[in-house]
Amino acid sequence: MERRAADVDGMSPGVDGDAGWYLYGITLGGTNPVAHGALARGVFGGGPIELARTGDLAAVVQRVPLAAIDAATADQVVGWLEEMARRHHDVIAAIHRERAILPAKFGSIYATIDDLTQALVDQHDALRGQLERVAGHDEWGVRVYVDGGLLRARAVEVDPTLRELEHSAADATPGRAYLLRRKLADERLDADERAARDLAAGVYDRLAAHAAAGLLGPRRRTEPGPAREAEVLRAAFLVRRADSGDFIAAFQAATAERAGLRGEYSGPWPPYSFAGHSEEVSA
Secondary structure, three states: OOOOOEEOOEOOOOOEOOEEEEEEEEEEOOOOOOOOOHHHHOOOOOOOEEEEEEOOEEEEEEEEEHHHHHHHHHOOOHHHHHHHHHHHHHHHHHHHOOOOEEEOOOOEEEOOHHHHHHHHHHOHHHHHHHHHHHOOEEEEEEEEEEEHHHHHHHHHHHOOHHHHHHHHHHHOOHHHHHHHHHHHHHHHHHHHHHHHHHHHHHHHHHHHOOOOEEEEOOOOOOOOEOOEEEEEEEEEEEEEHHHHHHHHHHHHHHHHOOOOEEEEEEEEEOOHHHOOOOOOEEO
């Protein structure tokens, strides 16, 4: 969503007194699925959770006191913010269980309800299309790790010149051996990266066959070694709920078939990574 009036890290004064409108996400109109029970408290000690309807769309909102948020964030109350983030997720997850929702970023606050509803009008067609795409789907996160020794062996397969450089460095004079070892270190880093991408692509392609869309995330890069693992894949997938069993089975098979690979998956989640992201890789 654009036209956000303020967020937790950069609060601007509320137009309506000292209150603003906290946005949880965009969904379709209808009855409010979280207007009762514990979820009604939402975040920041605000009022009841409401639906601000504009045509067939609705923003899931809550009126919140800006002064209380300013005071808490100024003191850097990390535990308090973590609790608010959990409540933010709980509301989104409750709606996700009943209908499609495009989750908003934690801390999205509008100064007036008119600002928010106008944003829905301006982006109606795009938002409606995104809701149709994520309806009946969950997000699953995956991470894949490889044994450092296996990755290094794979790197030699990808780039056989590494072995030639090792032999040359072993037989060279001290001065030339130093230069060759420097070159070998650089070549190993490049070969490790190519090997990691090759392993990741194999797993990613297997999973993409069971997903509506996938999104590659930034993986943690560490120099592989015999005693430690290297992360080769971090990704999110948008999976049709009816296909989740096949997706998990494909993930388990893809990581079990090659020795030295270890995988972790999490979900199902609301479609946080697919709420209008422009960098998706469609399956």
